[in-house]
Amino acid sequence: MSVLERLSPRALAAPESGIVEVITYARGREGLIPLWAGEGDLPSPDFVNQAASEALLAGETFYTWQRGIPELREALSRYYRRHFSVSLPSEHFYVTGSGMHAIMLAVQALTSPGDELIYLSPAWPNIVAAVELGGAKAVALPLDFANGGWSLDVAKLEALVTPKTRALFINTPSNPTGWTATRDELAAILALARRHGIWIVADEIYALYYYGDGARAPSFLDIMEEGDRIIFANSFSKNWSMTGWRVGWLVAPPEMGQVIENLIQYSNSGVAQFLQRGCVLALDQGDDFVRQNVERARTSRDVLCDRLIATNRVETLKPEGALYAFLKVDGIADSRQAALDIVDKVQVALAPGSAFGPGGELFLRACFLRDRLTVERAADRLAGYILGL
Numbered sequence: 001m002s003v004l005e006r007l008s009p010r011a012l013a014a015p016e017s018g019i020v021e022v023i024t025y026a027r028g029r030e031g032l033i034p035l036w037a038g039e040g041d042l043p044s045p046d047f048v049n050q051a052a053s054e055a056l057l058a059g060e061t062f063y064t065w066q067r068g069i070p071e072l073r074e075a076l077s078r079y080y081r082r083h084f085s086v087s088l089p090s091e092h093f094y095v096t097g098s099g100m101h102a103i104m105l106a107v108q109a110l111t112s113p114g115d116e117l118i119y120l121s122p123a124w125p126n127i128v129a130a131v132e133l134g135g136a137k138a139v140a141l142p143l144d145f146a147n148g149g150w151s152l153d154v155a156k157l158e159a160l161v162t163p164k165t166r167a168l169f170i171n172t173p174s175n176p177t178g179w180t181a182t183r184d185e186l187a188a189i190l191a192l193a194r195r196h197g198i199w200i201v202a203d204e205i206y207a208l209y210y211y212g213d214g215a216r217a218p219s220f221l222d223i224m225e226e227g228d229r230i231i232f233a234n235s236f237s238k239n240w241s242m243t244g245w246r247v248g249w250l251v252a253p254p255e256m257g258q259v260i261e262n263l264i265q266y267s268n269s270g271v272a273q274f275l276q277r278g279c280v281l282a283l284d285q286g287d288d289f290v291r292q293n294v295e296r297a298r299t300s301r302d303v304l305c306d307r308l309i310a311t312n313r314v315e316t317l318k319p320e321g322a323l324y325a326f327l328k329v330d331g332i333a334d335s336r337q338a339a340l341d342i343v344d345k346v347q348v349a350l351a352p353g354s355a356f357g358p359g360g361e362l363f364l365r366a367c368f369l370r371d372r373l374t375v376e377r378a379a380d381r382l383a384g385y386i387l388g389l
Contacts, residue, residue: 095276
């Protein structure tokens with residue numbers, strides 16, 4: 001019997017990331033413009049790095065609070081009061097080892113083997129893996145695509161609910177499509193969840209990357225009432241250029257506190273305390289840095305989309321939120337092969353839409369959170385490739 005035959009079937013079934021495949025294929029190439037992953041090109045801000053460094057050098061290297069240090073949970077409370085106009089005591093917040101960890105904990109808390117979780121597709125592939133590694137089933141509802149834009153039919157969403165459904169996973173603004181739910185759409189989704197007595201896992205990581213009216217995207221926090229079954233997953237990665245820190249958080253009812261603490265204990269046993277010190281500074285002093293990142297994203301979004309739409313070979317609208325242009329290119333039927341071919345021929349790395357599940361197969365995802373000149377070069381290279389098909 002081989003080594004692999006002795007492993008868990010669930011572990012063996014874990015899919016290879018189609019995004020990471022392109023990263024591995026392209027990494028290290030001279031002259032490459034990497035628009036592959038969901039991160040920008042700015043490093044973490046100095047004031048955040050300094051706070052973490054000082055805490056590290058001061059010896060904050062011991063076991064720490066499983067739910068997060070009190071100072072960070074209080075800073076999260078202030079952040080939500082400032083940006084979402086809600087008053088949530090620190091007991092609602094739980095610090096996690098990344099946004100991915102936050103999502104995995106939410107899935108573990110809500111689903112058991114044989115249960116179902118419905119998600120909107122195309123979607124970041126890790127949510128499906130998180131559900132299915134735990135033995136539950138991830139059920140996709142493909143968003144509707146027409147005239148370059150994406151939309152949700154709430155009636156189709158409700159039609160997928162079964163007695164096995166435990167939760168809806170709603171990512172808005174969306175990775176990879178940029179679809180952003182309106183307040184009315186969120187109200188309809190919440191009403192559906194209330195009717196069926198199911199949970200919502202709200203991935204609002206991109207809430208501040210919003211290009212419509214207002215300082216942020218609509219949120220379930222705008223409409224929820226006491227007793228609604230909603231868990232929010234978030235991360236320090238995108239707002240403050242902290243992808244490599246691997247720190248996130250959950251917002252959940254305080255009644256779940258001991259359950260979440262136990263799940264943290266038996267997964268990563270808490271986030272390093274010196275990292276959390278940096279996160280406090282990100283929340284309390286990082287609003288200007290976030291605004292800078294959002295404006296850079298808005299400018300580069302316009303540069304990339306305008307150039308590619310002008311080829312008359314790309315079907316897309318400028319996304320309302322998040323960091324990505326999701327591009328349907330005339331003449332591309334295999335997005336995985338196209339992504340590899342684009343690396344070889346024009347030295348731009350994109351994520352293949354096939355990595356994002358049903359509805360994404362014909363698309364390519366480009367992360368535009370980069371400086372304008374870099375995005376202009378990437379757009380020109382991509383336009384040349386597209387016009388040569």
